[in-house]
Every structure is written in C-alpha cells, then in structure tokens.
Amino acid sequence: VRHFVTQLNLFLFLSCKYLRQGRKFLVRKLTGRCELQRICYNNKSGAHRTLKIESSLKFSKSELLQSAVIVHPDSVEKTIDDIMTLKKIDPDINPQLGISLQASLLQIVGYHKLMAEVEKLRREPYDCNNPEHEEMLVKLWKALRPESPLTGRISKQWMEIGFQGSDPKTDFRGMGLLGLHSLLYFAEHDQAAALQVLHDSLQPKHSKMSKAEWDKKSFEKAIGYSFAIVGINITDLAYTLLVNGALKTHLYNVAPEIPNMVHFQQTFSYLMQEFHRFWTEEDPCDIMEFNRVRNKFYKRILTQLKDPDMVLCPHFTASDLHLITL
Ligand SMILES: *[C@@H]1O[C@H](CO)[C@@H](O)[C@H](O)[C@H]1NC(C)=O
Ligand SMILES: *[C@@H]1O[C@H](CO)[C@@H](O)[C@H](O)[C@H]1NC(C)=O
Numbered sequence: 001v002r003h004f005v006t007q008l009n010l011f012l013f014l015s016c017k018y019l020r021q022g023r024k025f026l027v028r029k030l031t032g033r034c035e036l037q038r039i040c041y042n043n044k045s046g047a048h049r050t051l052k053i054e055s056s057l058k059f060s061k062s063e064l065l066q067s068a069v070i071v072h073p074d075s076v077e078k079t080i081d082d083i084m085t086l087k088k089i090d091p092d093i094n095p096q097l098g099i100s101l102q103a104s105l106l107q108i109v110g111y112h113k114l115m116a117e118v119e120k121l122r123r124e125p126y127d128c129n130n131p132e133h134e135e136m137l138v139k140l141w142k143a144l145r146p147e148s149p150l151t152g153r154i155s156k157q158w159m160e161i162g163f164q165g166s167d168p169k170t171d172f173r174g175m176g177l178l179g180l181h182s183l184l185y186f187a188e189h190d191q192a193a194a195l196q197v198l199h200d201s202l203q204p205k206h207s208k209m210s211k212a213e214w215d216k217k218s219f220e221k222a223i224g225y226s227f228a229i230v231g232i233n234i235t236d237l238a239y240t241l242l243v244n245g246a247l248k249t250h251l252y253n254v255a256p257e258i259p260n261m262v263h264f265q266q267t268f269s270y271l272m273q274e275f276h277r278f279w280t281e282e283d284p285c286d287i288m289e290f291n292r293v294r295n296k297f298y299k300r301i302l303t304q305l306k307d308p309d310m311v312l313c314p315h316f317t318a319s320d321l322h323l324i325t326l
Contacts, residue, residue: 050248186268
C-alpha cells in the first residue's frame, strides 16, 4: 500500500507540474503573452504584483529566471534585459513591462538585502568601549527623558525608561545593536508617540483604586511594563516577521523599489504603538501575561499580513504629503 501511495504521490506531483507547464504553454499560445507579462498587465503595483512575480520566477524552469530573485540590486537592470531577450519580448512595444518588472525585482532582491543588514545588526553585540554605541545609548536617554539629565553612565535612572538594572548593556544581549537602533529610531523620529507609550507603560494599572486597595497590591503587579525591555522584545517580533517573509506584503506595498532599514524601523515604531494599544485592550493582570498577549498580538499581525493589500503603517513621501493637504 505504501508503495502505491508513493507512486500516486509521484504521479500527482508530475501531473501538477506538467499541467502547470501545459497550461502556461497554452495560455501563452492563446494570448501571445508569457506569464510575467500577464502578471504585470493584470495586477496593480505593490504586493499583489511582486508576490506573483516572485513565485513565478522561483518556480520557473529557466535557470535565469530562478536566479533572478537573488541577483545583486546593481544587476537588476541587466537581468531584466536578459529576461526580455529570453522571452523574446520587444521592449519598444512593451515599455511598461520592463518598468514594472524592474520595480518588482528591486523589491524582491531588496528584501533579501534588508534581511542581511538587519541580521548583521542583530549579531553585533553592544560594546561599551565603542564610542558610537555609547553615544546612541545617551541619545536614547535624551530623547525619552529630555528634562532629566543622566547622572552617570551606570545609574539606576535607566530603570525609568524600562531597562532592568543600572547598566542597559546586558539587556541588549538578545537582539544586539538592532534593539538599540530600533528604540532610538522610535524615540527620535516618533518622539511624541514614544513619550506617550513610555508614560502609559509607567502608569499603575488600576488607577481608580483607593489608596488602601492600592497598597495591598505589590508594586510589581501594579506597574504596566518595562518600556525598553518590551521594545527589545518587539524588535525580536519585527525581526521574526521579516525573516519568515510575512513582512513582504507590507514592504512591497510601501517601498516603491528597494525596501531599506528605515522601512524596517518605521515598521518597528508602528508595532510598538500597536502592541501598546493591544496590551491595554487585553488588560492583563500583570507582566506574567506578557507571553500570552505577545503570542496573540503576533498571530493577529500575521493574519493581517496575509492580505496582499495590507499596509501596516502608511509611508508618505514628500509628494504624497502635498496631496493630503490639498
Ligand atoms: C494577477 O495576474 C494573474 C495572471 O494574469 C491573474 O490570474 C490574477 O487574477 C491577477 N490578480 C489580480 C488581483 O488582478
Ligand atoms: C520575547 O518574548 C518571547 C515570549 O516571551 C520570547 O520567546 C523571546 O525569546 C523574547 N525575545 C527576546 C529578544 O527577549
């Protein structure tokens, strides 16, 4: 029986493969267009189109098409020329095709490049002998506590912004410099939001309680959560979404061409704010529920990202901005 099942599987696999190729061949004969052309003509730009192009290239028979998804961004133009030649598409008759294909391919190879950059930062440990690292840490303090100067590099004050002890260095172990970069981006570029989240995270949970009730609860239980620690953990969440490919829909929809580090950090800033909102809605008893709330939040974001129209946070370019004010 097992033998039969194996054979059946093989048969089904081959049938699917040949059916797919046969169908592609037939459609090409009928429409005079190859699959890439049909995708480019029938789908609007962004994740709809780029995700289809990506899978069409990956599952192609041609080695040129298969390897197109991993070329260096500088070689994209040449790769497009080669594809047009291979598919016998005249660029003068189909000028839009090259443009669409190029934008999509830049997104595809750019996503891989971004993954490598993010991974490099994640692997770089925080080093207190590196003046650049130290400077970033001090900047983080200044952005989050503008009115309260730091009394020393090693200080209990760090706990005011949600580090675990008097030296933040140890808290960066899990995510390396990526955690610091993300927190600093959020604090500096979305400062009002970051200050609000920090402020709320420091609030006792049950503010309507009477003083007597309040004293009964332990301090630990009453507090919201540790801003910096949760920020480093949400960096991990953003990183996971990037590495498992879930962020493709969002990034292909917001980055016109190559998605870069700023796109990633904007995504992080959005996730921080959304997680904060979610945490508040879930109304957990204490920080012990972090695991549960985080998992639920992660699943929700994953589901949202399955929709190819999904944009986690809109990114406005200068030209968009004047349209909005009109
Ligand atoms: C995208 O293009 C493909 C290939 O032509 C087509 O089957 C699909 O329906 C199009 N999708 C949308 C959303 O238009
Ligand atoms: C973030 O939290 C999750 C769940 O509690 C945990 O599995 C993960 O290791 C944490 N990541 C970091 C960088 O601490």
